[in-house]
Amino acid sequence: MEHLSVLKNDVQKYLNLKGGEVVVDATLGLGGHSKDILKSIGEDGRLIAFEQDERNLEEAKKRLESYKKQIDYIYDNFRHLKSRITSRGVDAILFDLGLSSPHVDDASRGFSFSKEGPLDMRFNSQGELTAEKVINTYSEEELIKIFFEYGEEKMSRKVAREICSRRSDKKFSTTTEFADFLEAILPRKRSKRASKTHPATKIFQALRIEVNDELNALKEALEQSIEVMKVGGRVVVISYHSLEDRIVKKFFKELEKPPATKEQSIYQTFGDPIVKKLTKKPVIPTDQEIEENPRSRSAKLRAYEKLRNA
Numbered sequence: 001m002e003h004l005s006v007l008k009n010d011v012q013k014y015l016n017l018k019g020g021e022v023v024v025d026a027t028l029g030l031g032g033h034s035k036d037i038l039k040s041i042g043e044d045g046r047l048i049a050f051e052q053d054e055r056n057l058e059e060a061k062k063r064l065e066s067y068k069k070q071i072d073y074i075y076d077n078f079r080h081l082k083s084r085i086t087s088r089g090v091d092a093i094l095f096d097l098g099l100s101s102p103h104v105d106d107a108s109r110g111f112s113f114s115k116e117g118p119l120d121m122r123f124n125s126q127g128e129l130t131a132e133k134v135i136n137t138y139s140e141e142e143l144i145k146i147f148f149e150y151g152e153e154k155m156s157r158k159v160a161r162e163i164c165s166r167r168s169d170k171k172f173s174t175t176t177e178f179a180d181f182l183e184a185i186l187p188r189k190r191s192k193r194a195s196k197t198h199p200a201t202k203i204f205q206a207l208r209i210e211v212n213d214e215l216n217a218l219k220e221a222l223e224q225s226i227e228v229m230k231v232g233g234r235v236v237v238i239s240y241h242s243l244e245d246r247i248v249k250k251f252f253k254e255l256e257k258p259p260a261t262k263e264q265s266i267y268q269t270f271g272d273p274i275v276k277k278l279t280k281k282p283v284i285p286t287d288q289e290i291e292e293n294p295r296s297r298s299a300k301l302r303a304y305e306k307l308r309n310a
């Protein structure tokens, strides 16, 4: 399935770009949002594009060939934002988190429970941790923790116990084998809405987050994004599940209303507001967008403007 960029018009509205600006696309993907950014900033503008998946990066380079003089490509995790960019005068930053369509569509990447593939789930093929390693080598306690924290799976204990018991006979090796195993031990929910969700969904989400250390990377990158941005700069974040969205909301809440003293602060920010919220409520896709692109259904966009340096 072709990757369709999510909330295209809203992203551009809240980035609110002008000609000549410096913009970071922290999640280049196949370059859909970047193309719109490049059009808005024009020939005098600069796009700094991060992507940790080499295949997506190469595909985006092809698609953005005619803009190549305006782009610095950075093949890295956005958690290294601050150390990888020299400009401390960034006008806008976009995070469009999570997976792109090629990740789900290509069975060999191991993200999909409906297509047979290796239990991989790495965004970056140079990463050392795979889902297979997690499932076959983590202790029962470690498995419970990640299923509970990253999957919010109520049956974490049962799943971890069953995995440990089964792997002592035979290790898990493919996505479909593991998904069938989960289906057999987890009940399908009775409500109409929940019954559409495969019982493996939450466990697969937890594994993906663990393999790519996604939530820690996001926390680190958000802190750095504020440091590298100019006063007046805008940051736009699209998240796709509640764990990501909670991190975004909590981080910016403290910057909107910093505590009075440094001692009370989580992010070393205190005193006057450091950001202003641009989206009163998170922006979500219209019914029409969800129909055209079902993968957009869980998207939430939040945008903020930097008011002062910390």
Ligand SMILES: C[S@@+](CC[C@H](N)C(=O)[O-])C[C@H]1O[C@@H](n2cnc3c(N)ncnc32)[C@H](O)[C@@H]1O
Pocket: 003, 004, 005, 006, 026, 027, 028, 029, 030, 031, 032, 033, 034, 050, 051, 052, 053, 056, 076, 077, 078, 079, 096, 097, 098, 099, 100, 123, 217
């Ligand atoms: C939802 S897609 C982005 C789609 C893109 N905005 C577009 O319009 O084509 C997310 C992309 O971000 C990349 N990604 C996810 N986490 C990342 C991270 N921590 N650092 C760098 N890239 C990341 C993924 O590999 C994926 O290609």
